[in-house]
Amino acid sequence: MNRILTTLAVTASALALAGTAQAQNLTIANARIITGVGGRIIDKGSVVVKDGKIVAVTEGASKAPAKGAGKVINASGMTVIAGYIDDHRHIIHGERGPAGAAKFMKDDAAREMMELLESGVTTVQSGGDSPAVFDLRSKVASGEIKGPRIIASAQVPVSKMKDEATVRAAIDKAIADYKPDSIAEVHFPITEPPSTNIPTEQETRNLAAGIDEALKFHVPFQVHTSAPGAMTAALKAGAKKLVHTPHFGWLTDDEAKQVVTAHAWVSSCTGFGVPVFGVFNHNNVPTFRDGSKWPDDILNGEGRGREAGYKAVNGRTLWDNGVDYGYCTDTNYYAPAALAHELRTLNLMFSPIDMVKILGQNSADFIDMGDKLGTIETGKLADIVILGANPMDGYWNFLTAEVVIKGGVVMVDKRGKPNAGKPIVHNP
Ligand SMILES: [Zn+2]
Known part of the structure; x- marks a missing residue:
């Protein structure tokens, strides 16, 4: 026996x-x-x-x-x-070319991966970083670098491209070159509000072609839309993974319901327009999330940091209409502080038990790992x-x-x- x-x-x-x-x-x-x-x-x-x-x-x-x-x-x-799941973080920072990537891998990768883990993040999807993210993905998977599970994205800026054929070729090449877990860094439209939130016909065709091409390889496609009108246009083009809560204008219940009908997901990034403290300085000076001046330097900002209000309220509108609403920071600064900043802003509209779902099951759903992670x-x-x-x-x-x-x-x-x-x- x-x-x-x-x-x-x-x-x-x-x-x-x-x-x-x-x-x-x-x-x-x-x-x-x-x-x-x-x-x-x-x-x-x-x-x-x-x-x-x-x-x-x-x-x-x-x-x-x-x-x-x-x-x-x-x-x-x-x-x-x-374990917490960040659905969209800019994992690799610095200069985007090979020299910048090499520097990140040598000087920052090991420490920053530990910082993510120490904050409680066990899975992170990259936001279309430099190709160094694929090297990082394999080093973490092999255990050479200790870090969270990396869902690595290839950057394919389809909105900027000439036509659908160019988009499809770029998607095919990115998938062949890197075997990415997703495609990312698609800003739709490329000219962001408040100047316009209406994508051009070509941008819409490009987005639809990009999503369709990636789908052939079962590769998901993350889209940044930052206004309600752009979000609904992206849904019509087939977008499923919406990186941001829209922040130029108030989202209606009807627009939120369109997300549910399209079987799409949205991740939070509610901290976008909220001043960051204690990260870029310790002098109680509010900054935008890249360390520049707040509210003046908010990307395409409307003024007075209104984006902070739009995102918080629109996030709750999405949630109340039944959208599977996940967590993302869309930042690249010190990971524990990025988590603290995002939770501080979610706290305005969500209860702690809601946040458990946002950080866990809903974020797992966003990266198609809802049956493996999140609870x-x-x-x-x-x-x-x-x-x-x-x-x-x-x-x-x-x-x-x-x-x-x-x-x-x-x-x-x-x-x-x-x-x-x-x-x-x-x-x-
Ligand atoms: Zn991003």
């Missing part, structure tokens, strides 16, 4: 090794568990992880763990939540954040990640370290 059990155990661990190189079996015990499923919260319970997946979520105090349960994390007084549920990948404080008491407690697990691998463990359990809101 013992021999049979030993043989089974060896086989199981060999399989685990083949599948997820460093994943270990884990039990997180005595935790408050925010499941993300229908608002369910377990006051005290356990999450069991095997071979990179969640295999049990149970209520009650933990007894002695079963044999083979692996490492036990006693999370008494702590809160378990699904603490049996069968999902073990992307788990253990928070030092309860986010139901206030959004700032989402910023208290102490343990961050990706695919069953403990990537961050700050328990017992200085400032563990304290929210990170500023760039140090």
Whole structure:
């Protein structure tokens, strides 16, 4: 009997090794568990992880763990939540050419990937960054760089292109060259409001051709639209993944319903027009998200930072009309502060339990991983954040990640370290 059990155990661990190189079996015990499923919260319970997946979520105090349960994390007084998903971040910054990419990979990549993990982000989709993002994707997947799961986008600015044939050729080339997970950085229209929100006929044809061409390869297509009229025009051209909440003008219920009818998704980026503090300076000077002057330098700004109001209210309009509304920052600055900024703005219109859905299941849906990520549920990948404080008491407690697990691998463990359990809101 013992021999049979030993043989089974060896086989199981060999399989685990083949599948997820460093994943270990884990039990997180005595935790408050925010499941993300229908608002369910377990006051005290356990999450069991095997071979990179969640295999049990149970209520009650933990007894002695079963044999083979692996490492036990006693999370008494702590809160378990699904790993955060940023649907659109500009992961790679600096000069876009090969020299800039090389510099980013050498000087910044490892540190910035850790900063994302430390904030609780376990999956991030790039916003059409330089091709270095594909190198980064493989280095993270192989474990050479420790970081969140990278959903890598190829940049194809279709609105600027001459005609549909050029667009289709550019999409084919990007897919052949990079095998991207998505296409991105499509601004529609290219001349942004307030000067106009009406795309030209050629832009509309280009967008429709680009989406259709990418679809042939099952590659999703992210579109930036920043006005309600542009958003509905993009929906008519077949857009499904809308990167921003529109911010030039108020969205009507009818426009929001068009998103639902089109089976499309929207991610937040509500922080776009809201002044950023404590990131580019510590002198209480409001800045736009690139560190320039607020409100003067808001991209195509209307003045006085009205975009902040449009985005917040329009986000709620989308939500109330049944849109699957996810989370994105669309920034490239210090990741924990970007999370803090976006949650601060979402907090105006959404409850903490709404934010759980926005950061989790809805964001997973946006990247077509809704069946694999976004909740603490049996069968999902073990992307788990253990928070030092309860986010139901206030959004700032989402910023208290102490343990961050990706695919069953403990990537961050700050328990017992200085400032563990304290929210990170500023760039140090
Ligand atoms: Zn973007």
